[in-house]
Amino acid sequence: MSSSIFDSSPGDSNPGGDFAAREAAIALPPRNTALRRFCRHRLAMAGAIIIAILVLGSYLGPYLIPYDDTFIDIMQRFAPPFSGAHILGTDELGRDMLARLMMGGRISLAVGFTAMVISMGIGILVGAIAGYYGGIVGAALMRFVDAVLCFPSIFLLLALAALIEPGVASITLLIAATAWMDVARIVEGQIRGLRERDFAVAAEALGASDLRIVFRELVPNAVAPIVVAATLNVAKAILLESYVSYLGYGIQPPTPSWGNMLNNAQIYLTSAPWLAILPGLFITLAVTSFNFLGDGLRDALDPRMENH
Amino acid sequence: MTALVEIDSLQKHFPVGGGLFGRGKKQVRALDGVSLSIEKGEILSVVGESGSGKTTLGRTVLRLTDPTAGAIRFEGQDITSLSRRALRPFRQRMQLVFQDPFASLNPRQTVEQIVATPLAIHAGGSSATEKRERVADMLRLVGLQPHHADRYPHELSGGQRQRVGIARALILNPSFLVADEPVSALDVSIQAQVVNLLLELKEKLGLTILFIAHDLAVVGHISDRIAVMYLGRVVEVAETGTLFRSPRHPYTEALFSAAPIPDPTVRRSRVLLQGDIPSPIDPPSGCAFRTRCRHALPECATVVPPLRQVGPGHLSACIRDDIALQASIA
Numbered sequence: 361m362s363s364s365i366f367d368s369s370p371g372d373s374n375p376g377g378d379f380a381a382r383e384a385a386i387a388l389p390p391r392n393t394a395l396r397r398f399c400r401h402r403l404a405m406a407g408a409i410i411i412a413i414l415v416l417g418s419y420l421g422p423y424l425i426p427y428d429d430t431f432i433d434i435m436q437r438f439a440p441p442f443s444g445a446h447i448l449g450t451d452e453l454g455r456d457m458l459a460r461l462m463m464g465g466r467i468s469l470a471v472g473f474t475a476m477v478i479s480m481g482i483g484i485l486v487g488a489i490a491g492y493y494g495g496i497v498g499a500a501l502m503r504f505v506d507a508v509l510c511f512p513s514i515f516l517l518l519a520l521a522a523l524i525e526p527g528v529a530s531i532t533l534l535i536a537a538t539a540w541m542d543v544a545r546i547v548e549g550q551i552r553g554l555r556e557r558d559f560a561v562a563a564e565a566l567g568a569s570d571l572r573i574v575f576r577e578l579v580p581n582a583v584a585p586i587v588v589a590a591t592l593n594v595a596k597a598i599l600l601e602s603y604v605s606y607l608g609y610g611i612q613p614p615t616p617s618w619g620n621m622l623n624n625a626q627i628y629l630t631s632a633p634w635l636a637i638l639p640g641l642f643i644t645l646a647v648t649s650f651n652f653l654g655d656g657l658r659d660a661l662d663p664r665m666e667n668h
Numbered sequence: 669m670t671a672l673v674e675i676d677s678l679q680k681h682f683p684v685g686g687g688l689f690g691r692g693k694k695q696v697r698a699l700d701g702v703s704l705s706i707e708k709g710e711i712l713s714v715v716g717e718s719g720s721g722k723t724t725l726g727r728t729v730l731r732l733t734d735p736t737a738g739a740i741r742f743e744g745q746d747i748t749s750l751s752r753r754a755l756r757p758f759r760q761r762m763q764l765v766f767q768d769p770f771a772s773l774n775p776r777q778t779v780e781q782i783v784a785t786p787l788a789i790h791a792g793g794s795s796a797t798e799k800r801e802r803v804a805d806m807l808r809l810v811g812l813q814p815h816h817a818d819r820y821p822h823e824l825s826g827g828q829r830q831r832v833g834i835a836r837a838l839i840l841n842p843s844f845l846v847a848d849e850p851v852s853a854l855d856v857s858i859q860a861q862v863v864n865l866l867l868e869l870k871e872k873l874g875l876t877i878l879f880i881a882h883d884l885a886v887v888g889h890i891s892d893r894i895a896v897m898y899l900g901r902v903v904e905v906a907e908t909g910t911l912f913r914s915p916r917h918p919y920t921e922a923l924f925s926a927a928p929i930p931d932p933t934v935r936r937s938r939v940l941l942q943g944d945i946p947s948p949i950d951p952p953s954g955c956a957f958r959t960r961c962r963h964a965l966p967e968c969a970t971v972v973p974p975l976r977q978v979g980p981g982h983l984s985a986c987i988r989d990d991i992a993l994q995a996s997i998a
Contacts, residue, residue: 557771558766558767558768558771558772559771559772559773559774561727561732561764561766561772562764562766562772562833562836563785564732565730565732565759565763565764566759566763566785566786566789566790566836566840567752567755567756567759567760567789567790568785568789572789576785577774580774580776580777581774581775581776583776
């Protein structure tokens with residue numbers, strides 16, 4: 361190394377180190393290419409940003425505005441938006457619409473998200489058991505899934521809601537109970553295909569337990585469709601919550617949710633249309649954003665696009 | 669020499685065409701009475717064309733599929749009907765290397781996670797650093813660099829992946845390895861490297877290997893003994909040199925004749941087989957090979973010819989002792 365062209369001045373960057381850094385940059389784990397693809401999907405990015413704004417607005421917003429969602433300002437009933445102290449106007453009791461939309465957003469988003477988590481849990485469990493064990497157990501479970509799927513979910517939900525005292529927790533559970541079947545079918549198909557693969561046989565040859573094979577080897581390989589299903593499930597859950605609350609079986613006033621705000625608004629549709637338009641707008645915004653996010657994730661996580 | 673693994677008239681039938689209610693009557697006889705004994709420290713190769721039951725044999729011996737009938741003894745213990753739980757201690761001592769290095773590694777795990785999986789299952793007590801060291805040692809042993817530990821399988825070449833598969837199979841120090849066509853998915857230039865690695869590891873670790881293959885050049889290079897399979901039965905077993913020099917079963921002769929010779933000046937008379945391998949759902953009566961055999965006699969259709977001793981350590985399942993067969997040129 362005495363006469364090497366590399367040993368010029370001390371403190372000069374080490375060429376070997378440079379090479380190592382370049383090599384590391386090439387060998388990125390697969391998730392980063394997925395992230396890059398996702399960022400290029402404009403609608404999905406827009407969806408993600410809108411969801412972030414809705415979540416932040418719902419949880420931080422109420423601390424930033426001077427009105428409480430239950431504060432009744434009887435002198436300011438039916439104030440239209442952008443006309444006075446209440447930016448988005450007031451409802452029939454003079455309650456601030458913005459405050460109610462924010463609190464309603466908390467409920468609607470929380471119900472949507474929690475229902476998604478629960479339905480994913482049930483769906484993954486049922487799908488994994490059916491797909492992994494197959495045979496009679498699998499067939500019985502999947503025919504049960506098909507049977508539940510035969511009910512239009514809104515009627516199933518209403519039938520169940522009529523029997524159970526409505527509340528945030530019970531509505532969340534009911535929505536989860538009507539939304540897990542699609543996930544179960546997706547997971548069952550994935551696991552059934554993956555369990556025959558050699559790496560699953562390798563784990564079996566090592567004496568791995570069923571639990572380990574399913575959750576360490578198989579489910580991580582089905583993560584892309586599961587994530588997509590999860591996002592779409594949030595949208596579905598928000599919509600279902602709006603349905604039941606609009607029909608009066610869901611979240612009960614005075615607790616606001618976007619759905620029961622719509623329910624309240626129907627008698628004032630001609631005189632105070634903003635009471636219906638505003639919550640409707642937020643439901644649409646949230647649901648489409650989650651759908652776009654799901655589409656973007658589907659494209660980004662598609663294993664066929666991974667460069668092997 | 670003592671037998672490490674003894675296989676006694678092993679049968680594996682897969683039901684086919686089963687309806688919704690009850691199973692179909694038809695069965696694929698993937699293994700139709702295979703008896704073999706694998707001696708401690710040897711490499712026994714199993715050859716045969718596609719559909720002869722080689723892979724099923726390997727997986728059934730490891731109890732990855734349940735045999736229909738017959739017995740498997742490992743180190744003298746009958747493991748034919750052990751439950752999964754009872755099999756667990758045996759899993760450490762018998763391992764499998766797969767044909768397709770692209771399918772046998774979990775694409776979502778790093779090399780380190782893959783090679784450490786056996787430790788997580790069987791060596792729960794050891795610490796994380798201890799496990800990492802064992803993984804690094806193992807990677808070095810199979811000719812990989814420590815920095816490969818953080819890579820994902822798709823970042824490695826086929827040969828490197830196969831080395832990872834071998835590392836995973838050997839990290840628990842098994843005594844018995846089933847290598848299911850471990851090199852047939854690799855480039856020829858890489859095949860030699862992996863075959864030599866297996867030979868080297870066999871010496872170092874005292875392995876016994878059941879080597880499943882269809883490439884006779886590889887088989888001749890690596891094995892101590894060779895078993896030839898046809899339609900779920902073993903038709904001939906002999907030491908490698910003996911089998912290549914003086915095959916006693918017409919099917920072995922035909923198999924040798926089908927192997928390419930890397931010398932265009934050599935002329936030889938080929939033994940060409942007519943037609944395809946018969947369906948294992950409905951195999952021919954008597955000797956399964958008689959439908960394609962140029963030496964077949966009417967008697968061949970009546971009785972299944974048993975494996976008979978035709979020389980020292982040389983068994984063949986052909987009733988015709990009177991025929992002269994071509995030796996392998998390769």
